[in-house]
Amino acid sequence: MNAIAANRRHPAAAYVVLLLALVSVGALYAALATPSRAATAIGSSTQVDQGKSLFAEGCSSCHGLNAQGSGVGPSLIGVGAAAVDFQVGTGRMPLAQQGAQAVRKASIYSDTERAALAAYVASLAPGPEIPSASMVDAANADLARGGELFRTNCAQCHNFAGRGGALTNGKMAPSLMNATPTQIYEAMITGPESMPKFGDGTMPVQDKQDIINYVHNLQNSPNQGGAALGRLGPVTEGLILWTVGLGLLIAAAAWIGAKAR
Amino acid sequence: MSAIVDGIDSTIGYADDRLSSAGFLKRNLKKVFPDHWSFMLGEIALYSFIILLISGVYLTLFFKPSMTEVVYNGSYTILKGVKMSEAFASTLNISFDVRGGLLMRQIHHWAALFFIASISVHMCRVFFTGAFRKPRELNWVVGTLLLITGILEGFAGYSLPDDLLSGTGLRIAEGIVQATPILGTYVSFLLFGGPFPGNDFIARLYTVHVLLVPGLILALITAHLMMVWYQKHTQFPGPGRTEKNVVGYPLMPVYMAKAGGFFFVVFGITTLLSALVTINPVWMYGPYVPDQVTAGSQPDFYIGWLDGAVRLMPNWEINLWHHYTLSLNIMIPAMIIPGLLFTGIALFPWLESWVTGDKRVHHILDRPRNAPTRTALGVGTIAFYGMLWLSGGNDIIATTFTIPFNTITWVLRFAIFIVPPLAFIVTRRFCVSLQRRDHDKLLHGRETGRILRHPSGEFTEIHASISDAERAVIMSKQDIIPIASPLASDAHGVRNPAGVIGRVRAGLSRFYYGPNIALPTAAELEAAATHLEHEAHSAVPVIEREARLEVTGGGGVLRDPGPDGQSGHNH
Numbered sequence: 001m002n003a004i005a006a007n008r009r010h011p012a013a014a015y016v017v018l019l020l021a022l023v024s025v026g027a028l029y030a031a032l033a034t035p036s037r038a039a040t041a042i043g044s045s046t047q048v049d050q051g052k053s054l055f056a057e058g059c060s061s062c063h064g065l066n067a068q069g070s071g072v073g074p075s076l077i078g079v080g081a082a083a084v085d086f087q088v089g090t091g092r093m094p095l096a097q098q099g100a101q102a103v104r105k106a107s108i109y110s111d112t113e114r115a116a117l118a119a120y121v122a123s124l125a126p127g128p129e130i131p132s133a134s135m136v137d138a139a140n141a142d143l144a145r146g147g148e149l150f151r152t153n154c155a156q157c158h159n160f161a162g163r164g165g166a167l168t169n170g171k172m173a174p175s176l177m178n179a180t181p182t183q184i185y186e187a188m189i190t191g192p193e194s195m196p197k198f199g200d201g202t203m204p205v206q207d208k209q210d211i212i213n214y215v216h217n218l219q220n221s222p223n224q225g226g227a228a229l230g231r232l233g234p235v236t237e238g239l240i241l242w243t244v245g246l247g248l249l250i251a252a253a254a255w256i257g258a259k260a261r
Numbered sequence: 262m263s264a265i266v267d268g269i270d271s272t273i274g275y276a277d278d279r280l281s282s283a284g285f286l287k288r289n290l291k292k293v294f295p296d297h298w299s300f301m302l303g304e305i306a307l308y309s310f311i312i313l314l315i316s317g318v319y320l321t322l323f324f325k326p327s328m329t330e331v332v333y334n335g336s337y338t339i340l341k342g343v344k345m346s347e348a349f350a351s352t353l354n355i356s357f358d359v360r361g362g363l364l365m366r367q368i369h370h371w372a373a374l375f376f377i378a379s380i381s382v383h384m385c386r387v388f389f390t391g392a393f394r395k396p397r398e399l400n401w402v403v404g405t406l407l408l409i410t411g412i413l414e415g416f417a418g419y420s421l422p423d424d425l426l427s428g429t430g431l432r433i434a435e436g437i438v439q440a441t442p443i444l445g446t447y448v449s450f451l452l453f454g455g456p457f458p459g460n461d462f463i464a465r466l467y468t469v470h471v472l473l474v475p476g477l478i479l480a481l482i483t484a485h486l487m488m489v490w491y492q493k494h495t496q497f498p499g500p501g502r503t504e505k506n507v508v509g510y511p512l513m514p515v516y517m518a519k520a521g522g523f524f525f526v527v528f529g530i531t532t533l534l535s536a537l538v539t540i541n542p543v544w545m546y547g548p549y550v551p552d553q554v555t556a557g558s559q560p561d562f563y564i565g566w567l568d569g570a571v572r573l574m575p576n577w578e579i580n581l582w583h584h585y586t587l588s589l590n591i592m593i594p595a596m597i598i599p600g601l602l603f604t605g606i607a608l609f610p611w612l613e614s615w616v617t618g619d620k621r622v623h624h625i626l627d628r629p630r631n632a633p634t635r636t637a638l639g640v641g642t643i644a645f646y647g648m649l650w651l652s653g654g655n656d657i658i659a660t661t662f663t664i665p666f667n668t669i670t671w672v673l674r675f676a677i678f679i680v681p682p683l684a685f686i687v688t689r690r691f692c693v694s695l696q697r698r699d700h701d702k703l704l705h706g707r708e709t710g711r712i713l714r715h716p717s718g719e720f721t722e723i724h725a726s727i728s729d730a731e732r733a734v735i736m737s738k739q740d741i742i743p744i745a746s747p748l749a750s751d752a753h754g755v756r757n758p759a760g761v762i763g764r765v766r767a768g769l770s771r772f773y774y775g776p777n778i779a780l781p782t783a784a785e786l787e788a789a790a791t792h793l794e795h796e797a798h799s800a801v802p803v804i805e806r807e808a809r810l811e812v813t814g815g816g817g818v819l820r821d822p823g824p825d826g827q828s829g830h831n832h
C-alpha cells in the first residue's frame with residue numbers, strides 16, 4: 001500500500017493534475033462567457049485588499065501572485081467567489097499535499113478571511129457567485145423529486161445514499177455526509193475536479209434546492225431497518241454475514257455438539 | 262391421569278393396527294447420528310430453507326409481481342408521488358405498511374444469505390474430509406446442484422423488488438445472456454418479452470422464484486436427505502469407529518431434541534440479525550429507472566465472485582466479418598469460468614478416483630492432512646474465489662482504504678494467477694508437515710514438556726506414549742501406492758494403445774500421492790513402544806530425585822538428602 005501512496009506523489013502526477021485543471025478552467029471560462037449569468041461579486045475595496053494579502057501569503061505559491069496560475073496550481077481568473085468559498089470552506093485549499101485530488105479537511109481560515117479571499121478572486125474576473133441564504137433554502141423543496149434528481153445526476157459517483165464512490169486513477173467522489181447546503185450548491189455550480197458542472201441552464205435553481213434538501217435528508221434520516229452498515233450495499237452485508245452471522249451459527253453448532261459429550 | 266395414558270395407548274394402537282408403523286419407526290428411530298459440530302452445517306442450510314419457505318409465503322401475500330406503472334402514495338414520504346412499478350410499490354408497502362413486513366423481508370433476505378453460505382461451508386466440510394467418495398458421489402452432485410439452484414433462486418429473489426440496484430443487476434444479466442454466441446439476442450428478447458426491461462420479466466421471474474426453483478430445491482433436498490438416510494452418515498476416525506458402524510446418538514430422542522433445538526437456534530439468530538441489521542434497503546435505492554445507476558452497485562455475495570470476474574476481465578472482443586462480435590470480455594468471466602468451476606466441482610469424485618485408482622467404499626472420513634493434494638486443491642480454489650470476491654468489491658475497497666481503484670484491478674489481475682498456486686503449495690507442505698508430526702508422535706510419543714537434567718548434566722525431555730484415542734485417529738490414515746505407469750509396449754514390442762492416457766494417469770497419480778509420509782511399519786511401532794517404555798522407566802529415578810532436592814545454604818545450594826532421607830552430595 002505504501003508503494004501506491006508513494007506513486008500518487010510521483011512527480012508526473014502534478015503535471016497530470018495541472019493539465020486537468022487547465023482544461024477545466026478553460027471549460028469553466030467558456031461556460032461563463034455569457035455575461036447575464038456571470039454576475040460579478042466585487043466586495044468592498046478593503047475586503048479585496050485583505051483578500052489579496054491573504055492570497056499572497058497562502059495561495060500565491062501555487063496559484064501565482066496574481067492568481068494567474070503557475071506550474072503547481074491552475075489560474076483562478078474567472079473561477080468566481082463560489083469556487084473559492086467551496087475550496088477554502090471545505091478545507092481543500094490551501095492544498096496540503098499533491099495527491100490524486102484535494103481532500104476535505106478542517107478549514108484554516110475564518111469566515112471573514114474566506115469571504116475576503118473570495119472577494120479578491122471575484123474581483124479579478126466575473127465568475128459564479130456564492131449562493132445567498134435564500135438560494136440554498138430548502139423550505140419549498142420537493143424531497144421525492146430531489147431524490148429522483150439525485151439518483152439521476154449524482155448517485156453514479158456519490159452512491160445512492162451519498163456515501164461516496166470510487167472513480168478512476170485514485171480519484172473518488174467523496175461522501176456528502178459533511179457538506180453544508182451552501183457547499184452542495186457551490187459544488188454543483190463550480191464542478192470541482194472530475195465532478196461535472198451543473199449550470200443553471202442544465203439544472204434550474206429549483207432542482208438544486210430539491211437535491212440539497214434530499215442530501216440533507218440523507219445526512220439526517222433514520223435507518224428504518226436497523227443498523228445500516230455504512231449504507232454501502234451488499235458488500236458490507238456479505239461481510240457481516242460471513243463474520244457475525246455465520247460465526248454465531250457455527251458457535252451454536254459447536255456448543256450443541258460439545259453438549260453431547 | 263391413567264385415563265389419558267390409556268387414551269394415548271389406544272390411539273397409537275389404532276394407528277398401528279392400520280399402518281403397522283411401529284416396526285418401521287422402531288427400526289428408523291434407532292438410526293444413529295454422529296455428533297461432530299461440522300455435521301450440523303448442512304442442517305443450518307436445511308433450516309434456512311425452511312425459514313425461507315415460511316417468510317417467503319408471508320411475502321407472497323402482499324407482493325405484486327407487476328410492471329404496471331403506479332404513483333407511490335404510501336407512508337414512506339420520501340418517495341411519495343414518484344412513479345414506479347407495482348412490484349416496487351408493493352415492496353415499499355411490505356416494508357412500511359404491512360405489519361411485520363420489514364422484519365419478514367429482512368428475515369427472508371438474511372436467511373437467503375445464510376442458506377447459500379451454509380451450503381458453501383457444508384460443501385467445504387464434505388470436500389476436505391473426502392466424504393464425497395464412493396458411495397456418496399451422486400449425493401455430492403445433488404449438493405452441487407443445490408448450490409447452483411440456490412444461487413439462481415437468490416438472484417431471482419433479489420431481482421423481484423425492481424429497485425435501482427436489482428434493476429442494474431438484471432441489466433448485467435441481460436448483457437451476459439446477449440453475449441452468448443449466436444443465440445444471445447434472441448434468448449434475451451424471449452426472456453424479457455422485447456427490449457430490456459420490458460413489461461413481462463418480473464412476472465416471469467416471480468413464477469420462477471416462488472414455484473419453479475423452490476420446487477426443484479425441495480426435490481433435490483428430499484433426494485439429498487434420503488441418500489444420507491440410506492447410506493448413513495460418514496464419521497470422523499476414532500476408537501471403535503470402523504467402516505461398518507456409525508458411532509453417535511440415536512435419532513430418538515437425543516438427536517431429535519438436538520436437531521429441533523438447533524432449528525430454533527438458527528431461526529432465533531436469523532431473526533435477531535434481521536431485527537438489528539438492515540439488508541437491501543430498497544427504499545434508499547429507489548425504483549429502477551434504466552438511465553440511473555448508483556456507485557457501488559454490487560450483487561449479493563453469492564453472485565459477487567461472478568461480478569468480480571467480470572470486473573477483472575480485460576475488455577477483449579473479437580469482431581468477425583465486421584458485424585459479428587464475440588464478447589470474450591463477458592463470455593470468459595460470466596460463462597466459461599463458472600461453467601468450468603461448477604463442472605469441476607460436480608465431477609470431482611470421479612476425477613479423483615480416476616487419478617487415485619481408489620474404488621473402495623469409504624465411511625470413515627479422511628483427515629484433511631492425509632490427503633494433501635486434495636486439501637491443497639480446495640484451498641487453492643477458495644483462494645481463487647476469494648480473489649474474485651475482492652475484485653467484486655474493488656470500488657468499496659478503493660474508497661474505504663483510499664487505494665486507487667485501477668491499482669486494485671491490476672494487482673488482482675496478477676494475483677488471480679499467483680495466489681491460488683501459492684496457496685496450493687503452502688497448504689500441501691503444511692499438510693505434509695502435519696503428517697510428519699503424526700508420524701513422530703507414533704514413534705516418539707508426545708512431548709510432555711518435562712525437561713530432565715541427568716546426573717551427567719545432560720538435558721532431555723520426557724516423552725510419553727499418546728492416548729489410544731489419538732493413536733486410533735492417527736492410524737486411520739490409509740497409505741495408497743500411486744498407480745504404476747503402463748508399459749509403453751508389450752513383450753513383443755507392440756505399442757500399448759492405452760499407453761499415453763495410462764502414463765498421464767500414472768503421472769497425475771504420482772502427483773496426487775507424491776508428498777506422503779507413510780505410517781510406520783508394525784515392527785517400527787513395536788520398537789517405538791519398547792523404547793518409550795524404557796524411556797519412561799529410566800526417567801523415574803531421575804524424577805524422584807529431582808523431587809527430593811532441597812534448597813540449603815541460604816538458597817544458593819541444592820542438596821539431595823538421598824533416597825532414604827540420608828545425606829547425599831551437594832550440587
Ligand code: HEM
Pocket residue numbers: 310313314316317318320321324352355366369370373376411414415416417418419420421422470471475478540541
Ligand atoms: C432457497 C430459497 C429462496 C431464496 C434463496 C430466496 C431469496 C430471496 C431474496 C434474496 C429475495 C429479496 C428479498 C428482498 O427484498 O430483500 C426474495 C424475495 C422474495 N421471495 Fe424469496 N427466496 C427463496 C424462497 C422463496 C419462497 C419459497 C417464496 C414463496 C413461496 C419466496 C417468495 C419471495 C417473494 C414474494 C419475494 C419478493 C418480496 C420482497 O422482495 O420483499 N421466496 N427471495
